[in-house]
Amino acid sequence: MTKLLLTFILIAGLALTAAAQKPDTLKRTKATVTDSLNHRADSLQSKPFKPGLLSKKDKIIIPDTLHSPHKAVIRSLIIPGWGQAYNHHYWKIPLIYGALGSLGYYIWYNERDYQGFLAVAKYQRDPNYTNAKYNNYIQQYAKYPNASIVNQKDYSLRSRDLCILGFLLSWGVNCIDAYVFAKFKHSYSMDNNLSDxxxxxxxxxxxxxxxxxxxxxxxxxxxxxxxxxx
Known part of the structure; x- marks a missing residue:
């Protein structure tokens, strides 16, 4: 009898427990919100880096090397001072023409004296010799000894040759100056890199x-x- 009563109480308790559990009438909403923006995949594909070598046709241009020493020296060879003007060293042009002009004048001066004393020496050897261009030399120096006239003639010739050599050297220095200063025109920097x-x-x-x-x-x-x- 006792077992039957306990069984009845257990069944009744289980029935009441099942009746107490009612289904939830509220629907759960999704916590996640979908993005309204459509994402597009990147259409550009990265290419692997492949280091290449410069071909002979490729030319690297550095702004500081656009000043050409070749142009400077060619211009100074053609016209003295043109290379200095190309280098923007205008103050050197009067010095160049002053030196070349002075040497050019002394070339003409010594050449005139050489031809005049040569005419005097010829007149002393042959009184019938005439030279209308240097007649004033003949009249002025014919009375001097022949040895003095010959020495003066040789001195004028030597001075003329030295002036010609100086003229050519001055022209060459003009070309060298144009080349050197064009070479180093933009070969230095004004930055604060003192690592050297x-x-x-x-x-x-x-x-x-x-x-x-x-x-x-x-x-x-x-x-x-x-x-x-x-």
Whole structure:
């Protein structure tokens, strides 16, 4: 009888528990919100990097090297001072023409004296010799000894040749100057990169003083400056 009663109570309790659990009438909404923007895939495809070599047709142009030394020297060969004008060194042009003009004048002056004294020397050897262009030389110097006339003639010839040589050298210096300053026109920078300049301290040994273990007077403090040219 007792077992039957316990069984009845257990069944009744299970029935009440099942009746108490009612289904939830509220519907759960999704917590995630979909993005309203449509994402598009990237249409550009990256290509792997492949280092290549420059061909002979490729030309690297550096703005600082556009000033051509070749143009400067050719222009100075054609017209003195033209290369300096190309380098924007206008103050050198009067110096160039002053030197060339002076040498050109002395070339003409010594050539005139040479031809005049030559005419005098010919007249002294042959009184019948005439030269209308240098007649004034004949009238002025015919009374001097022949040895003096010959020496003066040789001196004028030597001076003329030296002036011609100086004229050619001055023209050459004009070309060299144009080339050098065109070469270094833009080959330096004005930045603050001083990596090629190193300053360090050091000690200089005095060779006239003996070195002892505790004698520091034989050494002189010094500053060492090292400049590396590129």
């Amino acid at each position: 300049v190193h300053i360090s301290g050091g000690l200089l040994n005095n060779p006239l003083s003996p070195v002892y273990a505790a004698n520091f007077n034989t050494f002189t403090p010094a500053i060492k400056l090292t400049i590396t040219l590129r």
